[in-house]
Amino acid sequence: MCGRFVVANVGSELVGVLRVDVEGDDLPGPSFNVAPTDRAAIVLDSIKTEPPTRRLESARWGLVPSWAKDPSTGARAINARAEEVEDKPMFRQALIKRRAVIPASGYYEWKTHEGVKTPHYIHPADGSPLLFAGLYEWWKDPAKADDDPARWLLSFTILTRDAVGSLGSIHDRMPLFVDSDYADAWLDPTTDNVGDVLDAAIDAAPALADTLDAYVVGTAVGNVRNNSPELIEPAE
Numbered sequence: 667m668c669g670r671f672v673v674a675n676v677g678s679e680l681v682g683v684l685r686v687d688v689e690g691d692d693l694p695g696p697s698f699n700v701a702p703t704d705r706a707a708i709v710l711d712s713i714k715t716e717p718p719t720r721r722l723e724s725a726r727w728g729l730v731p732s733w734a735k736d737p738s739t740g741a742r743a744i745n746a747r748a749e750e751v752e753d754k755p756m757f758r759q760a761l762i763k764r765r766a767v768i769p770a771s772g773y774y775e776w777k778t779h780e781g782v783k784t785p786h787y788i789h790p791a792d793g794s795p796l797l798f799a800g801l802y803e804w805w806k807d808p809a810k811a812d813d814d815p816a817r818w819l820l821s822f823t824i825l826t827r828d829a830v831g832s833l834g835s836i837h838d839r840m841p842l843f844v845d846s847d848y849a850d851a852w853l854d855p856t857t858d859n860v861g862d863v864l865d866a867a868i869d870a871a872p873a874l875a876d877t878l879d880a881y882v883v884g885t886a887v888g889n890v891r892n893n894s895p896e897l898i899e900p901a902e
Contacts, residue, residue, distance in 0.1 A: 668745055668798070668824050668841045670887065671700045671773035672787070672898060675795075676707060681722060683795050683846050684709050684767060690723040698897045700770075701890040702728050702744045708822050709767040710802055711853045718855055725766075729823035730805040731756050737805065740821050746801065748825040748842050748868050752861065757823070760801035762860050766822050767849050768798040772898070774887055775880075777836045785887050786836050787898050788880040796878075799825045799842040799852055799867050830872040836880060842867055843874040 674696050681689065686709060694705045708725045711718035728740030743756060751757040772789025773796070790796050802822045810817035825842035833840050844852050844867055851863055882901045886892045 668773050668775070668826060668839075669702065671706075671768075671798075672698050672771045672789070673700060673706060673769070674698065674771040674895070674898075679795065683769070684722075684797075684849055685720060686722045687720045688722070690721065692724045693722065694724055697893055698895055699887060699890060699893045700727065702741060706768060706770075706822075708800065708802060708820075709769065709849075709853065710764070711855050713763060713855045720853070723820060725802060725820040725822045727824075728821055729756065729760065729801060729803055730819060730821040731760075731803055732805055734805060737819060737821070743823050745826050745839075746823045747839075748799070748827045748864065751801070751825065752864070757801055760803050760823075761864065763855050764802050765852055765855070765863075766800040766802040767844060767853060768800045768822060768824055769795045770798060772796055773841065774883070775833075775837045775840075785883050785885060786880045787883045788833065788836070788878050789898075791877060791879045797844050797846065797849060799844045801825070825867075827868050827871055829875070831876055832880065833875050833878065840871070840875060843871045845870070845874060 693707050700706050704727055705724050707722055711720050729743040730737050730740040746757050751761050775786050776783040800822045805819045807817045826839045827842050829840040884901050887897045
């Protein structure tokens with residue numbers, strides 16, 4: 667799974683990699699400890715224009731489906747198993763039309779050995795952005811008026827798959843990584859072969875995983891109140 671991640675750079679770097687057309691007005695700043703229910707920048711192709719407009723938008727981590735009674739549902743949906751999303755009611759419709767890419771600098775994972783959990787920071791060896799495949803949803807707050815801009819909540823989940831190689835020695839799951847070229851196919855909301863797009867992403871992720879570095883970091887990352895560049899420094 668992926669329960670914390672890092673976004674050290676924002677704005678132009680992410681736009682350049684994914685050729686974003688429009689940047690949202692309320693994008694979050696850098697964070698070295700993005701936690702569930704926090705806001706992060708996601709990339710999506712809006713289906714309201716022809717051709718679709720690629721947008722960089724602020725979204726809450728934890729998918730809140732349109733039929734949810736309140737946003738608390740999202741706390742249980744920060745991750746979605748890629749091999750199950752086609753069959754899960756919470757994710758099925760988002761998979762068809764609302765796929766997203768979540769850019770990050772890296773993510774944290776905890777390795778458990780003899781009851782002790784040790785945090786690791788996993789990131790691209792060359793410092794390039796790491797791209798997670800995800801899904802997004804819009805949820806309308808029934809308690810707010812139709813003319814209130816705050817009535818709509820954009821949220822997302824990060825897809826995961828079985829971990830491979832050295833990452834598998836840290837945890838049995840890993841995010842579903844995509845590269846910048848395949849991101850176009852993943853984001854395209856007009857495709858009819860969603861199952862093929864998903865299968866291709868699942869199959870390609872191990873090669874991307876092999877390019878990542880991982881090292882032990884300090885336990886301070888376990889506290890969501892801690893958020894500084896020191897969190898990604900190797901532990902002594």
